[in-house]
Amino acid sequence: MKTTVSVIGWAVIFTVIVAVFFESCLSAEESQFRKKFIENHKANNLQAQSVLIKKNKDILPAEINSLITEAMLPEKSYQDRVYLLDIANAIATMNIHWNNGDEELLKKVEKLQKEEVEKEKKKTEGYEVIKKAERVPGNFVMAAHKEEMAAKGLSPVIYPHWVHRAFFRCKVCHEDIFIMKRGANDLSQTKIGEGKQCGTCHNGKISFNASSEENCVRCHIVGKPESRPLMNLSYYNSAKFKEIASRLGAEWNSENLSDGKLPVDKLGFINWVELDKVKAFNPRTNLNGGTDAEGVRETNILFETSVTFLKNVLFSHKIHSTWVKCSMCHPETFKPEIGANRVKMIEMKDGKSCGRCHGKVAFTHADCLRCHNFTKENTPEDVLINHAPTTAPAQ
Numbered sequence: 479m480k481t482t483v484s485v486i487g488w489a490v491i492f493t494v495i496v497a498v499f500f501e502s503c504l505s506a507e508e509s510q511f512r513k514k515f516i517e518n519h520k521a522n523n524l525q526a527q528s529v530l531i532k533k534n535k536d537i538l539p540a541e542i543n544s545l546i547t548e549a550m551l552p553e554k555s556y557q558d559r560v561y562l563l564d565i566a567n568a569i570a571t572m573n574i575h576w577n578n579g580d581e582e583l584l585k586k587v588e589k590l591q592k593e594e595v596e597k598e599k600k601k602t603e604g605y606e607v608i609k610k611a612e613r614v615p616g617n618f619v620m621a622a623h624k625e626e627m628a629a630k631g632l633s634p635v636i637y638p639h640w641v642h643r644a645f646f647r648c649k650v651c652h653e654d655i656f657i658m659k660r661g662a663n664d665l666s667q668t669k670i671g672e673g674k675q676c677g678t679c680h681n682g683k684i685s686f687n688a689s690s691e692e693n694c695v696r697c698h699i700v701g702k703p704e705s706r707p708l709m710n711l712s713y714y715n716s717a718k719f720k721e722i723a724s725r726l727g728a729e730w731n732s733e734n735l736s737d738g739k740l741p742v743d744k745l746g747f748i749n750w751v752e753l754d755k756v757k758a759f760n761p762r763t764n765l766n767g768g769t770d771a772e773g774v775r776e777t778n779i780l781f782e783t784s785v786t787f788l789k790n791v792l793f794s795h796k797i798h799s800t801w802v803k804c805s806m807c808h809p810e811t812f813k814p815e816i817g818a819n820r821v822k823m824i825e826m827k828d829g830k831s832c833g834r835c836h837g838k839v840a841f842t843h844a845d846c847l848r849c850h851n852f853t854k855e856n857t858p859e860d861v862l863i864n865h866a867p868t869t870a871p872a873q
């Protein structure tokens with residue numbers, strides 16, 4: 479995702495730069511004719527265009543060819559190229575229409591246009607593959623070293639949170655092994671080979687060895703048919719999970735699940751809260767076999783919802799501190815003091831507040847009723863209350 483974002487980010491920045499400099503770049507090489515043609519084109523002034531095309535009949539083939547040459551310069555971006563070819567196409571078409579001009583020129587432009595679209599489609603197919611792989615919450619494509627991987631004939635990596643969550647609580651990795659932010663860990667095969675990062679476990683002892691040739695494609699798997707099980711959850715198999723869990727000193731009790739099937743939420747993704755509720759699993763809380771030093775906090779906090787059409791939100795410290803360390807929330811994201819934080823939905827979409835996890839690895843913020851789930855009548859006494867502001871919220 480880091481790479482997707484940065485590539486898309488760069489694409490956006492690049493487009494803006496192109497848009498800003500486009501006029502000036504063009505005008506340097508632009509003929510009087512082209513300038514006038516583009517002006518009429520933008521104004522959609524067909525009357526003026528027909529006069530211009532007829533008057534300049536003799537220079538049109540040269541104008542079209544110079545547009546083509548310029549469009550195909552290697553440093554031109556896709557947007558640039560499409561724009562210039564569109565202009566060339568328009569001139570060629572009008573030249574045929576009003577001057578009985580050369581049809582071959584139009585064919586030449588159209589062929590190039592088609593090729594450009596095909597090339598671009600091939601490029602963006604990469605994004606489709608990533609989107610598919612990342613449809614499952616917490617499946618992250620890792621492609622910061624895309625070129626080096628490609629040089630070795632390897633695809634980018636899929637890191638599937640869901641497979642790991644079945645055996646390890648978040649606190650095993652966050653943040654002793656990984657900072658909880660995409661792209662923040664400077665992942666590399668060298669460090670993995672030294673037993674750091676993924677190599678903390680993928681060392682042939684805890685899990686398959688990342689330095690063995692036969693295992694490269696188990697991680698470098700993006701776009702391969704073998705990645706399907708990580709995307710449609712068919713990687714799950716109760717016998718296999720039992721075996722892995724027992725190797726790791728965790729538990730997988732599929733007999734507690736109806737039909738041994740993974741419980742799913744409204745969107746068809748794993749319902750991890752249900753797995754805990756029925757004691758279908760017992761993921762490790764650390765790798766060294768000790769106890770969970772921080773422990774679990776038992777308090778419940780009720781966020782009163784001011785809008786009448788939605789229920790209140792009951793935040794369970796127990797569910798959260800079972801999975802994650804206190805320091806993932808306190809003090810940066812939430813001050814550990816009742817009523818000290820105003821939670822706003824709008825921030826979740828930006829990955830802040832509850833959205834640091836929900837919508838990324840935990841269930842999505844679009845699943846409204848899974849949070850807005852608690853009756854507004856008869857609040858139990860042992861619940862701490864974060865009161866809704868009676869007037870417009872401060873700040």
Ligand code: HEC
Pocket residue numbers: 480618637639642643646647648649650651652656657658659660661662663664665801802834835838839840
């Ligand atoms: C086996 C290790 C492991 C476990 C267990 C784990 N994670 Fe992660 N997590 C990662 C890795 C690896 C990354 C990506 C880091 C990177 O790109 O540098 C990550 C990234 C994240 C991010 C950053 C997302 C973003 O968009 O920046 C969040 C949030 C996160 N994890 C939440 C969780 C939660 C919640 C759990 C438990 C339910 C969990 N993780 C369990 C390894 C783990």
Ligand code: HEC
Pocket residue numbers: 620621622623624626627630632635665666667668670676680687688689690691692693694695696697698
């Ligand atoms: C446990 C998963 C895992 C396995 C198995 C694995 N890799 Fe990687 N590999 C990664 C991750 C994660 C990265 C960093 C991805 C990124 O660039 O964002 C990476 C990066 C790379 C890179 C990019 C350059 C670099 O040095 O980081 C190369 C090359 C590479 N791996 C080769 C291999 C080879 C060869 C094998 C088999 C011997 C292998 N990998 C097995 C996870 C794995």
Ligand code: HEC
Pocket residue numbers: 635636637638641642645646650651655675676677678679680684685686696697722726
């Ligand atoms: C805390 C230990 C741990 C860490 C850290 C860890 N993994 Fe894993 N990973 C496992 C275990 C356990 C499995 C289950 C498979 C098994 O061991 O049989 C697994 C399974 C996988 C799979 C499923 C593929 C398969 O063929 O079974 C992928 C892909 C994967 N890990 C990638 C990664 C990557 C990439 C990283 C680092 C970004 C990473 N893992 C970090 C323990 C870990």
Ligand code: HEC
Pocket residue numbers: 781782783784785788790791820821822823824832836842843844845846847848849850866
């Ligand atoms: C991860 C939990 C969570 C999810 C999912 C969630 N909310 Fe909220 N929402 C909260 C919390 C906490 C508050 C703050 C307390 C309050 O004002 O209700 C809140 C506040 C609100 C508010 C009032 C103030 C504001 O920020 O706008 C509205 C309206 C709202 N949510 C609507 C929704 C809708 C609609 C959805 C689904 C698209 C949704 N929520 C999903 C947790 C959640």
Ligand code: HEC
Pocket residue numbers: 772773774775777779793795798799802803804805806807808812813814815816817818819820862863864
């Ligand atoms: C997933 C995020 C999250 C985690 C993890 C978390 N908290 Fe909190 N905590 C909150 C939120 C949200 C509040 C409510 C603050 C408010 O009302 O504005 C809160 C409130 C508190 C409070 C004041 C209310 C109370 O319960 O007495 C304390 C103290 C606290 N947390 C301690 C902890 C400790 C200790 C841990 C680890 C065992 C922990 N928290 C883990 C989110 C978290």
Ligand code: HEC
Pocket residue numbers: 750751791792793794797798801802806807811821831832833834835836839840841848849
């Ligand atoms: C550090 C990560 C993290 C943050 C921050 C976080 N959550 Fe969660 N939350 C989780 C995880 C992990 C689960 C377990 C379910 C899952 O992964 O889908 C969970 C579960 C829940 C559930 C239980 C749903 C059920 O089915 O019973 C609710 C409700 C919830 N979160 C609300 C919130 C609210 C409200 C906030 C913000 C005040 C918040 N969470 C912030 C990680 C987080």
